[in-house]
Amino acid sequence: MSADIIDGKAYAAGLRGKVAAIVPGFRAAAGRAPGLAVVLVGEDPASQVYVRSKHKATVEAGMESFEHRLPDTATQDELLALVRRLNADDTVDGILVQLPLPGHLDENEVISTIDPDKDVDGFHVVNAGRLAVGQHGYVPCTPLGCLMLLKDRLGDLSGLNAVVIGRSNIVGKPMAQLLLAESCTVTIAHSRTKDLADVVRRADIVVAAVGRPEMVKGDWIKPGATVIDVGINRVPGAEPGKTKLVGDVAYAEAAGVAGAITPVPGGVGPMTIAVLLRNTLVAAHRRAGVPLAKDAI
Numbered sequence: 001m002s003a004d005i006i007d008g009k010a011y012a013a014g015l016r017g018k019v020a021a022i023v024p025g026f027r028a029a030a031g032r033a034p035g036l037a038v039v040l041v042g043e044d045p046a047s048q049v050y051v052r053s054k055h056k057a058t059v060e061a062g063m064e065s066f067e068h069r070l071p072d073t074a075t076q077d078e079l080l081a082l083v084r085r086l087n088a089d090d091t092v093d094g095i096l097v098q099l100p101l102p103g104h105l106d107e108n109e110v111i112s113t114i115d116p117d118k119d120v121d122g123f124h125v126v127n128a129g130r131l132a133v134g135q136h137g138y139v140p141c142t143p144l145g146c147l148m149l150l151k152d153r154l155g156d157l158s159g160l161n162a163v164v165i166g167r168s169n170i171v172g173k174p175m176a177q178l179l180l181a182e183s184c185t186v187t188i189a190h191s192r193t194k195d196l197a198d199v200v201r202r203a204d205i206v207v208a209a210v211g212r213p214e215m216v217k218g219d220w221i222k223p224g225a226t227v228i229d230v231g232i233n234r235v236p237g238a239e240p241g242k243t244k245l246v247g248d249v250a251y252a253e254a255a256g257v258a259g260a261i262t263p264v265p266g267g268v269g270p271m272t273i274a275v276l277l278r279n280t281l282v283a284a285h286r287r288a289g290v291p292l293a294k295d296a297i
């Protein structure tokens with residue numbers, strides 16, 4: 001093992017601390033706390049865990065957390081009515097509808113109904129468009145968290161070869177946009193990419209976001225490269241009946257070659273929630289007309 005371990009958990013704790021330090025000034029200026037509304041439809045156990053940790057982190061940062069739970073029998077109209085109510089509620093700065101939704105609900109229509117200026121997930125097409133053309137908006141939390149870790153590690157990214165594996169709207173595409181905006185030479189690879197190993201071997205930066213356990217092998221990694229592993233895959237553990245989390249990168253192999261690598265867990269995952277708080281804080285300032293210094297957060 002030669003790679004430095006990028007401690008996303010520690011970086012995320014620092015970011016949450018920065019958010020918490022800015023909240024009192026906002027409260028004083030606006031006369032209220034920043035507010036995040038989280039909507040959970042159904043009883044999916046993994047989603048319940050995520051929603052609980054978002055709630056805890058929001059409250060710990062001094063912000064208001066509004067939780068809305070709908071049964072998995074909820075109709076599209078009921079969900080849209082709730083989103084519209086949250087759009088109209090001035091105490092709500094950010095709205096997050098936990099995905100995936102139960103199969104009978106139309107995610108696209110739900111996301112399109114969220115006010116883009118409250119879309120702290122950055123999933124609305126207006127925010128995807130703003131990112132693509134370089135306007136201020138909201139950037140999806142996971143890729144923005146990855147970019148923060150990369151800039152913290154490498155400083156200026158300009159001219160570096162970056163390969164993003166995965167083309168989802170939530171991670172791959174916005175990650176590529178962010179790296180392009182940092183003047184990287186960006187390749188988006190995916191399940192149909194030919195000679196993926198050779199493509200990855202040219203990369204100074206590898207962001208793996210495909211959702212396949214340990215798919216990226218150690219001998220694909222250019223020596224000294226920075227590897228960001230977005231994958232969170234639950235696989236059978238050493239003991240029968242137990243499970244463990246692994247990323248999309250074969251960690252032990254890659255850590256022998258890379259310059260730096262994020263672990264799973266404790267890498268990108270904790271950044272997602274910290275950036276959600278950061279986006280909510282930014283939304284609160286913009287909506288209330290309270291200035292926030294550009295480099296404050």
Ligand SMILES: Nc1nc(=O)c2c([nH]1)NC[C@@H]1CN(c3ccc(C(=O)N[C@@H](CCC(=O)O)C(=O)O)cc3)C=[N+]21
Nearest residue numbers: 050096097098099100121265266267268269270272273
């Ligand atoms: N509208 C919406 N926005 C989201 O941002 C969103 C979502 N829906 N649906 C589900 C995914 C997943 N997600 C994670 C958040 C934190 C960790 C996290 O903190 N992971 C820890 C612990 C993992 C564990 O122990 O289970 C880690 O990687 O170290 C992971 C995954 C946000 N998501």
